[in-house]
Every structure is written in structure tokens, then in C-alpha cells.
Amino acid sequence: MKCTRCRAEAAVALPSHHSAFCPECFLLFCRRMVERAIHDHAMCTSEDRVLVALSGGKDSLSLAWLLKELGYTIAGLHIDLGIPGASPVARRITESFCSRHGIPLSVLEMEPLGLGMVEVRQRIRRPICSVCGQTKRYFFNRFALDNGFTVLATGHNLDDETSRLLANLLRWDTAFLADQGPVLSAQEGFVRKIKPLYRLSEFETANLSFLLGIETASAPCPYSAKATFPVYKALLADLEDRQPGRKLQFYEGFLKHGRQHFAAQGKTPLSFCRRCGSPTSTEICGVCRLREMMGAPAEVMIAISSPAVLRTQDVSGSAEKE
Ligand code: SF4
Ligand SMILES: [Zn+2]
Numbered sequence: 001m002k003c004t005r006c007r008a009e010a011a012v013a014l015p016s017h018h019s020a021f022c023p024e025c026f027l028l029f030c031r032r033m034v035e036r037a038i039h040d041h042a043m044c045t046s047e048d049r050v051l052v053a054l055s056g057g058k059d060s061l062s063l064a065w066l067l068k069e070l071g072y073t074i075a076g077l078h079i080d081l082g083i084p085g086a087s088p089v090a091r092r093i094t095e096s097f098c099s100r101h102g103i104p105l106s107v108l109e110m111e112p113l114g115l116g117m118v119e120v121r122q123r124i125r126r127p128i129c130s131v132c133g134q135t136k137r138y139f140f141n142r143f144a145l146d147n148g149f150t151v152l153a154t155g156h157n158l159d160d161e162t163s164r165l166l167a168n169l170l171r172w173d174t175a176f177l178a179d180q181g182p183v184l185s186a187q188e189g190f191v192r193k194i195k196p197l198y199r200l201s202e203f204e205t206a207n208l209s210f211l212l213g214i215e216t217a218s219a220p221c222p223y224s225a226k227a228t229f230p231v232y233k234a235l236l237a238d239l240e241d242r243q244p245g246r247k248l249q250f251y252e253g254f255l256k257h258g259r260q261h262f263a264a265q266g267k268t269p270l271s272f273c274r275r276c277g278s279p280t281s282t283e284i285c286g287v288c289r290l291r292e293m294m295g296a297p298a299e300v301m302i303a304i305s306s307p308a309v310l311r312t313q314d315v316s317g318s319a320e321k322e
């Protein structure tokens with residue numbers, strides 16, 4: 001199999017793009033897909049300060065690498081969820097990646113905030129992944145706003161986006177459908193959120209991280225078996241096998257024809273949490289209610305700034321030479 005671009009020996013076959021690429025051309029392909037996503041959706045410019053949400057997984061680390069390569073001003077935030085086995089590994093991988101690539105990294109620890117996920121899981125009745133996801137979204141957003149970032153970038157890939165879209169469609173969840181897309185504009189209390197990897201599939205980001213020599217977390221979250229999105233991912237993967245290119249068409253088609261329809265129906269008007277001031281559809285936001293339930297301190301802003309819970313490690317000075 002030959003590289004579609006340079007005719008060298010191909011390393012990655014991409015039936016959905018009717019192409020195959022050698023390692024070098026594949027990197028270029030990924031770079032172009034991200035450049036196109038950023039350009040088409042006006043995600044960010046060189047003027048922006050971009051915070052990258054770094055989980056320690058292949059997607060977010062590849063995203064940080066690509067954004068840095070493309071010349072954007074980035075810094076990373078890793079949230080240490082306090083899950084034995086998984087969290088220490090994810091944190092070590094993130095720290096070592098940022099150190100290697102000269103990316104400033106902050107680590108926010110959930111345990112000292114009284115929100116370690118082991119304890120949270122013992123107290124809540126809802127599925128842990130929904131509470132964990134809500135908590136991460138809350139702190140990434142707050143951290144970006146409190147520290148002067150203009151954009152929050154996450155490593156959601158095409159499979160994440162299409163599985164979420166399918167799940168939302170199957171439930172006809174109009175509020176979520178109105179909000180789904182590669183860019184969520186800034187509004188009071190919300191930083192702009194972007195998903196520059198949305199055109200790349202999980203297979204493509206896995207190959208990218210492999211070619212970049214990114215170490216992948218070898219200790220998956222022990223609670224991930226309860227997550228529902230893998231079911232939808234498997235259904236879509238089967239469809240993609242039979243009809244290459246279908247996932248991207250599905251998602252792009254939604255952005256072109258569907259999203260505006262749901263957005264036009266209007267969203268639930270947001271007010272602001274009486275405890276922390278974050279946007280919420282209820283009087284007290286979900287994270288403040290969780291903090292109350294866990295007996296955790298309520299002063300979110302103070303807690304975020306406290307050196308006891310937030311260690312900002314500017315490791316750019318210790319970057320190794322590539
Ligand atoms: S699998 Fe669920 S609990 Fe584990 S890190 Fe992901 S969202 Fe959190
Ligand atoms: Zn090539």
C-alpha cells in the first residue's frame with residue numbers, strides 16, 4: 001500500500017478519506033484536519049490564551065501537541081480525580097508529557113476540595129460518570145475564567161461527538177442538541193469552548209499519538225464500565241465499517257442542517273448560582289449542591305486559588321530538548 005500523497009510505503013489506511021498515508025504525511029493530514037476545523041468554525045486565533053483540558057489520554061495530549069505545533073499560546077490543566085490506580089498514572093503521564101514539550105501545566109486536586117471521586121461515588125445515587133463529568137466541566141471552566149484564558153480546548157474526537165449526537169437524538173434531548181457542536185460561544189460565566197479534533201476519528205488520534213510517541217494511560221478508570229457512550233460508539237463503528245465516511249457525514253450534516261433547528265427552539269434560560277456565581281438552571285448549581293452534600297468547603301474561588309489544592313507547575317523551563 002502506497003502513501004496517497006508521496007507514494008512512499010503507507011503506514012495508516014483511511015478508507016473514510018479514500019487515502020493511505022506514510023507517517024510523515026499522516027501527521028500533515030492530522031494537522032490539516034485541525035487547521036480546517038479551527039478555520040471553518042473560527043475557534044481561536046494567535047491572540048487567544050488557550051487552556052487545554054488534559055486528561056492524560058491520547059486525545060487531549062495529541063491536541064496539546066498539535067495546537068503548540070500550530071503556534072497557539074497554550075497551557076494545560078489536569079484534574080486529579082483521586083481515583084486509585086487510574087488518577088496517579090494519568091497525572092504522571094500528563095506531567096511528563098508537558099515537561100517534555102515545554103507546556104505550562106496546572107494540576108487541580110479534587111481530594112483536598114472534598115470532591116475525590118471515590119468518596120463522591122459512595123455518597124451519590126446518580127451514575128458516577130455524570131457527576132464526574134459535571135465536576136470536571138465546572139472546574140475547567142472556572143479555572144479558565146479565573147486565570148484569564150479566552151478559550152478552553154478539549155480533546156473530543158469524531159467518535160466522541162458522533163456517539164454523543166446519536167445518544168442525544170435517540171432521547172430527542174433538544175436542549176443538548178441545541179448545544180452540541182465543535183464551538184460553544186463565550187457567554188457570561190462561560191469561557192468559549194472548542195473541540196479542534198472533531199474531524200479526526202478515534203482510530204486517527206490513536207495513530208497520531210502512537211506516531212508522536214505519546215505514552216498512553218495503561219490504567220483505565222475502574223468506573224468506565226458503567227459509561228454508556230461506548231455502546232453508541234460500537235454501533236457507529238459498525239456502520240463506519242460498512243459505509244466508510246458515514247460518521248463524518250452524520251456529524252457535518254447535523255451541523256449544517258440540524259443544529260440550527262434545535263438552537264432556534266431556545267435553551268433553558270440560565271441564572272447564576274447563589275453560592276458560586278456560575279451559570280445554572282437551578283438556584284444552586286450542581287457542583288455547589290455536591291459540595292454541600294460532601295460537607296466540602298463552599299468557597300470555590302478561594303479553594304481554586306489555594307496552594308494546598310492547586311499546584312501550578314510551570315514546567316516549561318525544564319523542557320527536554322526534542
Ligand atoms: S470513566 Fe467516569 S468516573 Fe472515570 S474518569 Fe471518566 S467520567 Fe470520571
Ligand atoms: Zn507520504
Ligand SMILES: [Zn+2]
Pocket residue numbers: 273274275276277278284285286287288289
Ligand atoms: Zn455553584
